[in-house]
Amino acid sequence: MYPVTYHRPASVEEALHLLAEEEEAMALAGGQTLLPTMKQHLAAPSALVDLAACGLSGIRAEGGGLVIGAMTTHAEIAASAEVAAHLPVLGLVAAGIGDPAVRHRGTIGGSVANNDPAADYPAALLALEARIETDRRVLAAEEFFEGLFATALEEGEIVTRIHLDPPKRAAYAKFPNPASRYALVGVMVAETAAGIRVAVTGAGEDGVFRHAGLEAALDAEFTPDAAAAVRVSPAGLAADLHASAAYRAHLIAVMAARAVAAC
Amino acid sequence: MTEVNLTVNGRRVRRDVPDAMLLVEFLREELRLTGTHVGCDTSQCGACLVHLDGRAVKSCATLAAQASGGTVVTIEGIAGDELHPMQKAFNDHHGLQCGYCTPGMVMSGIDMVKRYRAAGRELTEAAIRAELEGNICRCTGYHNIVRSIRAAAAEM
Ligand SMILES: Cc1cc2nc3c(=O)[nH]c(=O)nc-3n(C[C@H](O)[C@H](O)[C@H](O)COP(=O)(O)OP(=O)(O)OC[C@H]3O[C@@H](n4cnc5c(N)ncnc54)[C@H](O)[C@@H]3O)c2cc1C
Numbered sequence: 102m103y104p105v106t107y108h109r110p111a112s113v114e115e116a117l118h119l120l121a122e123e124e125e126a127m128a129l130a131g132g133q134t135l136l137p138t139m140k141q142h143l144a145a146p147s148a149l150v151d152l153a154a155c156g157l158s159g160i161r162a163e164g165g166g167l168v169i170g171a172m173t174t175h176a177e178i179a180a181s182a183e184v185a186a187h188l189p190v191l192g193l194v195a196a197g198i199g200d201p202a203v204r205h206r207g208t209i210g211g212s213v214a215n216n217d218p219a220a221d222y223p224a225a226l227l228a229l230e231a232r233i234e235t236d237r238r239v240l241a242a243e244e245f246f247e248g249l250f251a252t253a254l255e256e257g258e259i260v261t262r263i264h265l266d267p268p269k270r271a272a273y274a275k276f277p278n279p280a281s282r283y284a285l286v287g288v289m290v291a292e293t294a295a296g297i298r299v300a301v302t303g304a305g306e307d308g309v310f311r312h313a314g315l316e317a318a319l320d321a322e323f324t325p326d327a328a329a330a331v332r333v334s335p336a337g338l339a340a341d342l343h344a345s346a347a348y349r350a351h352l353i354a355v356m357a358a359r360a361v362a363a364c
Numbered sequence: 365m366t367e368v369n370l371t372v373n374g375r376r377v378r379r380d381v382p383d384a385m386l387l388v389e390f391l392r393e394e395l396r397l398t399g400t401h402v403g404c405d406t407s408q409c410g411a412c413l414v415h416l417d418g419r420a421v422k423s424c425a426t427l428a429a430q431a432s433g434g435t436v437v438t439i440e441g442i443a444g445d446e447l448h449p450m451q452k453a454f455n456d457h458h459g460l461q462c463g464y465c466t467p468g469m470v471m472s473g474i475d476m477v478k479r480y481r482a483a484g485r486e487l488t489e490a491a492i493r494a495e496l497e498g499n500i501c502r503c504t505g506y507h508n509i510v511r512s513i514r515a516a517a518a519e520m
């Protein structure tokens with residue numbers, strides 16, 4: 102790892118100041134993505150601004166929904182009584198991320214800020230129409246997730262909280278890459294106040310996306326068969342050593358059907 | 365440089381180290397606690413697993429500076445006058461061959477037994493296998509590791 106300067110500010114204001122002061126500074130959350138990336142010299146920040154002491158962790162029930170601090174770990178979300186009561190599907194998503202040690206340190210804020218094209222939370226948050234609060238604004242998930250590792254975050258902007266309302270029903274089905282446990286394909290199906298939402302991770306060349314064909318089919322008939330009958334086009338899907346675009350297209354319909362069956 | 369203060373296996377330690385130093389480097393190189401291993405460069409093998417503030421973490425994916433102020437337990441810190449039940453079970457059930465993954469397996473085993481007990485959930489064989497997701501063993505084929513953890517859970 103290249104040399105780096107470590108800071109642990111005691112407030113969001115102080116963290117913002119440190120991030121603004123140094124051009125190559127980066128926020129550090131659980132470090133489960135950033136530190137391995139730095140070890141491989143794929144990232145070389147001059148400074149790390151650890152958000153651990155900024156008071157950004159914790160889960161709160163509010164107005165029938167949930168407000169989750171950015172520094173809340175996957176393990177905390179998986180074990181939370183509030184999450185189990187208001188949004189059990191999110192607890193299941195969190196429990197399926199990586200392995201126990203990754204879940205003990207990895208955070209929801211780090212995961213959404215990173216927007217890995219195979220990560221689980223982006224699909225969950227997109228289908229659940231979550232709102233992502235930062236130090237300066239609140240963004241709909243739809244506006245927040247922009248593409249491959251790309252988000253609407255500006256330089257030095259910090260994700261502070263995630264706001265979620267319970268859906269009428271929802272389930273997530275993931276086909277994990279057997280080595281990394283990231284989603285080869287993951288599909289979140291949700292019925293929200295606005296209608297049926299189907300969000301797909303692991304498959305898009307351009308990161309997480311909603312699938313209009315599956316949403317229309319499930320809007321007409323909310324059954325596993327209706328999802329399985331949708332012919333998903335491989336256009337725009339990723340192809341790599343793990344799976345071809347055609348295989349991923351097939352898996353999307355299969356995972357959507359499994360998610361509907363679990364709703 | 366950054367000042368790192370830790371309680372490691374019950375002993376308070378203080379060192380000035382480079383900010384970029386990983387917790388595993390701090391343990392192995394500063395404290396000479398070489399029981400914690402490094403088995404990969406991708407945060408996937410679990411050979412480096414230690415307990416930080418009571419939770420299993422990968423010390424290769426944690427900075428020493430991040431851990432500062434906390435309490436660390438490594439494989440060297442779990443036995444009293446006798447082996448810890450988890451160590452004894454790995455011995456009795458032939459849960460290791462080359463032993464490279466073993467410190468991580470033992471720390472992972474202790475962590476899962478404690479977590480399941482605290483949550484009032486039964487640590488079944490299937491649960492042990494799922495919990496071992498982040499610990500890779502190239503020798504044993506896992507069967508005896510699973511047996512060892514089951515046996516230790518009954519003793520702990
Ligand atoms: C072995 C392994 C398996 C994994 N498996 C999965 C999996 O199955 N599914 C999955 O979804 N993920 C998986 N992950 C990734 C894991 O969930 C990470 O924890 C997560 O992607 C990043 O969260 P973090 O808290 O560790 O962030 P960090 O690594 O600390 O940061 C990641 C990035 O986000 C930025 N950042 C962090 N917090 C904020 C914030 N609050 N505001 C603005 N920017 C911020 C950082 O600057 C950095 O660029 C895995 C990781 C490992 C090592």
Ligand code: FES
Binds near residue numbers: 410
């Ligand atoms: S050395 Fe830490 S996970 Fe492999």
Ligand code: FES
Binds near residue numbers: 461464502503
């Ligand atoms: S005993 Fe050799 S790697 Fe597990």
